[in-house]
Amino acid sequence: MNLGKLEKTGLETALLFDKNGEVIDSLKIEYPINIAAMSNVIFTMCKEMLEDMKFNDLKQLILKTDTGLVIGNKFEDNLFLITTTNDISKLGLLLKVIDNLAPKS
Numbered sequence: 001m002n003l004g005k006l007e008k009t010g011l012e013t014a015l016l017f018d019k020n021g022e023v024i025d026s027l028k029i030e031y032p033i034n035i036a037a038m039s040n041v042i043f044t045m046c047k048e049m050l051e052d053m054k055f056n057d058l059k060q061l062i063l064k065t066d067t068g069l070v071i072g073n074k075f076e077d078n079l080f081l082i083t084t085t086n087d088i089s090k091l092g093l094l095l096k097v098i099d100n101l102a103p104k105s
Contacts, residue, residue, distance in 0.1 A: 001081070001101050003027040009097050010090035011083045012068070015039070019078040039072060039082050064088075071095070075102050 003014045003025050014027040017036035026032040047058040061072040068086040071094065075081065081101075085094060 001025070001079075005101060006083060006094070006097060009085070009094045010087045011085045011094060013082075013084045015082045017080050017082075019080070024079075035082065036080075039080065043072060043074060043080060062091075071098070073098055073102075 001016060001024075003016060004027070006014050006027065011027075013029040014025075015023065015029050015032050015035055016025040017023050017032075017040065019040070021033075021037040021040040023032045023036050029035060042061070043058065046061060050056075050058050057074075059074055061070075063070040063072075068084060069088055069091060071083045071085075071091075073081045073083075081098065083094060083098070085091070
């Protein structure tokens, strides 16, 4: 997966990691190992919450803050991508590019 393609969308950072929290690639992110580990926990907790609520498999999380967005994506069962943007108006473009980056089965 080429994280460089994401730069044109106005994102601030990107982080690609596996289901064990091991960093595969990062773009403009400080402390990628810590962020990957914490993100892995968040995905697991949200997945379990959704299962308790009788929803299907978690594919994406979008967290809105006062200053921007954190978008977490799950690809397959073992690959995760976290991106951030300070420009909320870029959400649609960022989501489209992320969908196109997803590994095809």
